[in-house]
Amino acid sequence: MTVRRVAVVGGGITGLVAAHRLRQQLGGGIDITLVEAGTRLGGKLRTVPLGGGPVDVGAEAFLARRPEVSDLIAELGLSDELVYPAGRQPLIWSQGSLHPLPARTLMGIPSTAESVAGLVDEATCARIAAEPSVPLTWDTASDMSVAALVGSRFGEQVVRRSVDPLLGGVYSGLAESIGVRAAVPTLAAALDAGAASLTAAVAAALPTPAPGPVFGALRGGYGTLLDALHDAARPRVLSGIPASGLRRDGDGWWLDPVGRVDGVVLAVPAPQLVELVADAAPALADAASGIALASSAVVALALPSGAALPDNSGILVATGEALGAKAFTLSGRKWPHLADRDVTLLRASYGRFGDAAVVDLPDADLIARARADLEVVTGIRAEPVDAFVQRWHDGLPQYAPGHLDRVAAIEAAAADVEGLEVAGAYLRGVGVPACVASGTTAATRLATRVAG
Template sequence: MTPPTVAVVGGGISGLVAAYRLRRSFGAAARIVVLERSARLGGKLRTVPFAGDPVDVGAEAFIARRPEVEELVAELGLADQLVYPSGARPLLFAGARLHPLPTGTLMGIPASAQAVEGLVDDDTLARITAEPTLPLRWDRGTDMSVADLVRSRFGEQVVRRSVDPLLGGVYSGLSDTAGVRAAVPTLAAALDAGATSLSDAVARALPAPSDAPVFGTLREGYGVLLEALVRAADAEFLYGTAASGLRRTGGKWSVDPIGEVDGVVLAVPAPDAARLLADSVRPAAQWVAQIPLASSVVVALAFPHDTGLPQNSGILVATGEDLSAKAFTLSSRKWPHLAERPVALVRASFGRFGDDALVDAPETQLVELARTDLATVTGFDAQPVAAFVQRWHGGLPQYREHHGEIVAAFEAEIAGIDGLEVAGAMLHGVGVPACVATGTAAAARLVDRMAG
């Protein structure tokens, strides 16, 4: 057989994993070409030198209770890079003061009033307590926004003070733009299974108590994983090269500007996928065009090591507070390996879906907002010794109502097309493990089709 030529469009984590898996399956003779429109690989993963050491300014952790990242890291010989949080607890800034982040909640949705006592007012606590006595209208298979569901049962304060901060940290959005089925699938499953109230559904969906760490990261940042994938994929990497066209030509695909290939993996954001598929697979393009993106900014700050930061892992900010930042990660408190460095590291996050006015603000303004907002929530006011601003335009897809139905329809259209697969955060989860899973699955399907 003539060795195949495969194009991977998009050099983020999903595309790099796909290229690596294709190399493993097709062997050294295959030609694998990765097109990346920017000047670097990694997508929303980026590690930069900062205050003398590598620091992640995109995603900074992965869900450790999913196996994909740990298995991939071990496979690439990087298991010694795995590190886990210190155990410091996060805080929540709501009502102009700090609170412990509620426990006994599912993405901020409480199973009982006790979980949010002190965070919301007495009327809201009474409403949560009475909620199990009220009839619940939920049609199996239906969907709605998380905000609509929680507001109707528990009230607005729970939405803005407890749920929004958690969802905003995951999706750079609000509960208004997050569908129950996509954003909190275990809750939807409990409701489908006959939960008698929202409190009952949350109690059923809460994960079993575990001492295992929830998150993990890499000691030297995600950059070491990206570099290992690049080496192992042994592909042709075309930087600053966007795919400008995708057409079916007989039994092959033509990808502009590289020409004919035997197979294609699209690992790009939803608008780019819609554009590339518009001519050859229009129904798929119409489905994926319905997935919007949110933009955000990360501001990394370094302070003198003996700083007076709280002994907490981070601070989430409730909706409606008089702050610009939506969250802070107290990185040197959260990660033991960062606590060993000669500076104290903090990450401030800005920008939500529909409210990204600050994304293109001047760097000096963003750094000052990060510093002053940090002083407001912690009382710690000092000038950073270093700062780095990372803008993420269109960084995260929004999992709105009926997102699962949109993805299912999109994938059904792609499933009937030989030599074409799709991966990425727009499909089945925005976290790094989910992206690794989609890259692996896309490569496996393409190999099976091309072998058949």
């Protein structure tokens, strides 16, 4: 009997989930090869030792109200590892001072003037209050940037001080680089349904308060999940070797360095996808071209215990501030399991779309910047007892206006290519739950083809 062979290109969370699902659905007899150009698995998830224990230096949490990650954790027997935040609120640094994160906003877009009172000036508040009286033009057949929509209705201060800090945390982007339909789909739906004003649309799109935590994490970091996925999938791993030479081989595919396979899941960023399929599937390459990416860096610091950080989960930074960092995660305040250590943990984040130069500064310079920025916003000057710098080059795709149309074109082009599936954060969500869903969908489609 001929052994079926499949390849997964990309060893991030999406690729590892795809390999796991392929093993589940095709059984122990299937030969699965996982090809990763880098020297480690996990992609944009990474857990490192810092300050006496594991700390995530990529994504640190997942949206607990989506089921994909929680269900996967339970499936892999890791439920005892689940932890939740302490419930503290974040702050925003704007105009040289700290402000509470505005309430009743949608990705920072206010539903009332009161939502952002104190964060923006009185003239802007008056403009928001009067916005329902200004005729709204919204084209249900097109898309626009978040900046264009919010700026035209509420003004520049709302974009820079409330919206940009939230979008920067999700996409490492700015309101100009992100489209409304992909980033704030419930808002677009309310506008499509005929909301008379932006404030009315935001109010209609706000989620109904639900019990339970919004976010979750793993006590031992995401590395625990990555290891469990690898052990369950049992792939042959080829790391440090970029995939290339993808071409048809009979009713299967040829892929260097793997050889002939019956099917392939491409779980790589859009630019690598375009390069891989340029000759074998030019329509797919054309559909996936043009998706821009943002680079960022995380500086994780362990300060002496007792460092007087604010009693908040983090600090987001408005754009246009005389501060290099775009955000601080006050990890030891945010997560109870990290508060038990003999150090005070935090992370400073750098890099926005179009500003990648800071990411390539030497480690010592980035650590010095993080310390200086932390002193500005908190007054703390303590010498770190431990530090770690993690760079994420081209780490986050920008969901520009029209992104959902591009995704539809990518998925349609991929559907026309037998035995090849695509998955990743550039499709329908950059969060870990969306990546888990994407890897699962791609693996299920390929397994059906291979098994048939």
